Amino acid sequence: MLLPRGSRVVDGPKRARTVGCGVALSVCPRQRRVAPCSITTTSCSLRPIMKAAAALLALVTAAVATPLSLYDNGQTPLGDLLPKSYPGFDLDLTTPRLVQLEGQAEPVVMTELEKIQAKVRGIKFFDVTETPDLGSRAHLRVASKPSYPEPNNTEIVRAVIDTLEIQNLKDTLDKFTSFRTRYYRSETGKQSQRWLLGKITEITEKFAPKTLRDIISIQEFPHSWQQSSVIVRINGSSTTDDSVVVIGAHQDSTNNWPFLPAPGADDDGSGSMSILEAYRGLVAAGFRPERAVEFHWYSAEEGGLLGSQAVARAYEARNENIFAMSQYDMTAWIKRGTREEVGIITDFVDPDLTEFNKKLVEQYLDIPWVETQCGYACSDHASWRKAGYPSVFTIEATFPNSNHGNIHTANDRYDISDEFSFSHMLEFSKLAVGFAVELGGWKKSD
Numbered sequence: 001m002l003l004p005r006g007s008r009v010v011d012g013p014k015r016a017r018t019v020g021c022g023v024a025l026s027v028c029p030r031q032r033r034v035a036p037c038s039i040t041t042t043s044c045s046l047r048p049i050m051k052a053a054a055a056l057l058a059l060v061t062a063a064v065a066t067p068l069s070l071y072d073n074g075q076t077p078l079g080d081l082l083p084k085s086y087p088g089f090d091l092d093l094t095t096p097r098l099v100q101l102e103g104q105a106e107p108v109v110m111t112e113l114e115k116i117q118a119k120v121r122g123i124k125f126f127d128v129t130e131t132p133d134l135g136s137r138a139h140l141r142v143a144s145k146p147s148y149p150e151p152n153n154t155e156i157v158r159a160v161i162d163t164l165e166i167q168n169l170k171d172t173l174d175k176f177t178s179f180r181t182r183y184y185r186s187e188t189g190k191q192s193q194r195w196l197l198g199k200i201t202e203i204t205e206k207f208a209p210k211t212l213r214d215i216i217s218i219q220e221f222p223h224s225w226q227q228s229s230v231i232v233r234i235n236g237s238s239t240t241d242d243s244v245v246v247i248g249a250h251q252d253s254t255n256n257w258p259f260l261p262a263p264g265a266d267d268d269g270s271g272s273m274s275i276l277e278a279y280r281g282l283v284a285a286g287f288r289p290e291r292a293v294e295f296h297w298y299s300a301e302e303g304g305l306l307g308s309q310a311v312a313r314a315y316e317a318r319n320e321n322i323f324a325m326s327q328y329d330m331t332a333w334i335k336r337g338t339r340e341e342v343g344i345i346t347d348f349v350d351p352d353l354t355e356f357n358k359k360l361v362e363q364y365l366d367i368p369w370v371e372t373q374c375g376y377a378c379s380d381h382a383s384w385r386k387a388g389y390p391s392v393f394t395i396e397a398t399f400p401n402s403n404h405g406n407i408h409t410a411n412d413r414y415d416i417s418d419e420f421s422f423s424h425m426l427e428f429s430k431l432a433v434g435f436a437v438e439l440g441g442w443k444k445s446d
Contacts, residue, residue, distance in 0.1 A: 086259040088187030090226060099304065100126040102376035107132070115304065120256050124377045126386070127304025130224065134313045138388025146243070146323055146390065148356040149438070151363045156444055157437045160285045161364060161430045164277055166422045169429070172199065173273045173414055173422075177263040182253040184227040184300035184307070189252060193220075193227045196251055196297060200232055200276070207284035216283070221311055227252060227299040229307045232279065236292040236440070243323035244292045245439045247432050248308065248380055249275050250301030250329060256408045265414040267407040270396070271328035272297055274425045278432035289440030291323060298380050301329075302408075308380035312387040324353055325391040326435050327381035331428035332414070333396045333403035334421050340367045342427065343395040343402070347373040348382055350390035357392045360434040365427050372398040394431060396424065 084093065093113040100107045107128050110118070118125065128134070151157075176182075179192040200218055208216060215235040220228035230251065236244075249271035253264025263269070279295050287293075300306035315322060334340050342361050344354060361369040374395065376382070381391035396402055403419075406412045414420045 082257050083259045086186075089183070089185055089259060091183075091185045091258060097127050097304075098129045098132065100128045100377075116256075116258065119302075124375055125304050126309065126377050126382070127306050128309070130306070131309040131313045134309050134316065134383070135386045135388060137316055137319075138386065141388035145352075148324070148352060151356075151359050151434065151438050153437050153442065154363065156442055157364055157434050160281045160287070160433050160437070163284060164281045164426055164429050164433070166426055168277050168280065169273050169422050169425050170414075172276060173265060173269050173425075175199075176269045176273060177265045177413065179263075181255065181258070181260075181262040182227070182251060182264055182269075183255075183258050183262060184223075184252045184303055185225050185258075187226065189227040189299075193230065193251060193297075193299065196272070196276075197230055200230065200279070203276070203280045204232075204283060207280055209286050212283060212286055212288065215288070221299075221307075221314075223299055223307060223310055225300060225303075225306075227307075229299045229311055230297040231311070232295040234283075234287065234289055234293045234440075236289050238290045238441075241291045243321040244294055245289070245323050245436060246294050246296055246325040246384070247275050247278070247435060248296040248298060248325065248327050250299075250307070250380055251297040252299055252302050252307075253412070254302035254408055255410065261410045262408070263410065263413050264407075265412050265416075266330050266332045266396070266403045266420065267412055268301070268329045269414075270330055270332035270425050271428070274331045274428040275328050275432045277426070277429040278436065281429070281433055282436060287436070287440075287442060289436070289442055291440055293436050293440040296380075301380055305377055305380055305383050308383035309386075312383045312389070315389075316387045322384065322389040324350075324356075324435075324439050325381060325384040325389055326353075326357065326432070327379050327391065327393045328428055328432065329379040329393065330396045330402055330407070331394075331425045332420050332422070333401075334419055334424055335397060335401040335403075336417075336419055338397065338401050340421075340424060341397060342367060342369045342431070343372045343397050343399065344369045345374050345378075345381075345393040345395060345399075346371050348376060348378070348385060349392050350385070353390045353392045356438075357394060357431075357435070360431055360438065364430050364434040367424075367427055370398055372400075374399045394428065396428075 095112050096109050098107040099110045179188045181188055182192040183189045204216055217233045219231050221231050222228045250268045251272050253262040255262040298307035344358055358369050379393055381393040384391040
């Protein structure tokens with residue numbers, strides 16, 4: 001556990017040593033590690049950052065202070081045999097980060113290693129090191145919350161849906177998962193992002209009519225790490241409505257131990273390719289929305305929603321008017337013995353937009369929806385919600401029935417089980433098309 005400068009670590013009732021300032025944690029008798037036996041605070045210059053740390057560190061210490069013990073395929077203990085580096089990675093496990101956990105007003109300092117340990121143990125968080133002020137204007141948007149229409153573009157939406165192809169999902173996901181890992185601090189993570197950027201450009205040039213290409217922009221959103229986020233914008237035709245509809249997924253992948261392979265077929269290759277096929281279908285149909293529609297592929301979701309926070313912060317800083325945001329994270333898995341359905345997340349989302357999302361499922365998909373919850377900061381929609389923008393999240397099943405057994409391992413492959421379903425992925429492509437057309441608007445005469 002990383003302790004702020006000036007703290008005292010006490011081994012039993014008599015022995016102590018100073019390691020930093022701000023927090024003093026005792027070491028449990030007979031255990032040579034930090035443990036939550038007792039916590040006291042001391043004064044220091046980091047007090048504003050660590051204001052709420054006393055209660056928080058008890059939780060985090062219990063969760064992440066023990067040495068990391070991972071298992072390959074749930075069988076072989078790796079422990080200290082895990083590699084601490086790998087060619088092409090820019091990841092220092094000792095680097096301190098600011099991490100915000102649920103229910104805490106102030107962030108806590110953790111190392112990259114402790115972030116990894118927390119994630120393995122199911123603790124979700126925002127890494128706010130580079131975006132500490134995200135949401136500072138959120139209160140200004142509450143009073144101007146948008147309302148959403150009943151789905152009413154049925155003929156237009158269905159015409160696009162009929163052009164979506166499972167083979168495209170197979171071909172693009174096969175390539176996207178061929179990289180050793182898409183980890184955001186790796187060279188192969190950058191290579192996969194460049195491939196994605198090139199594929200989007202190729203689709204646009206091949207399928208979009210010339211007049212439509214003129215109003216489409218494709219750009220990288222750079223970060224301080226290697227992998228950029230990717231943003232595609234189809235400009236709106238309205239001269240009076242400056243609002244934007246955002247459809248997102250995260251392009252990065254990770255293994256529980258990041259230096260190991262992470263094909264990331266389901267998490268989140270599936271969501272990334274589901275919205276890519278939706279984009280292809282829309283531009284091939286000549287989609288000219290009335291309000292701008294953007295497709296986002298975020299970097300570094302697995303590092304604490306880093307990419308989406310950076311994007312949302314940039315939009316917040318220039319006072320962008322985000323009408324609605326929809327996240328697609330894991331869209332392929334149908335657990336054996338369960339009903340095929342769409343998981344509609346109901347916690348940490350906009351309730352009105354969520355109800356609209358349900359109506360889209362009922363109108364355009366061949367399977368039903370089911371309500372489920374995923375917790376705090378569980379995907380990139382949370383970054384937009386933090387900024388005060390309305391956002392929703394749709395997942396492959398109820399959260400308990402999603403692909404927990406394979407994600408964040410080398411087994412997150414599309415050929416691992418017949419539970420991985422490309423036809424299920426296509427349902428989410430349909431949903432993204434409906435979201436874009438119904439909220440972006442489209443008069444077919446355009």
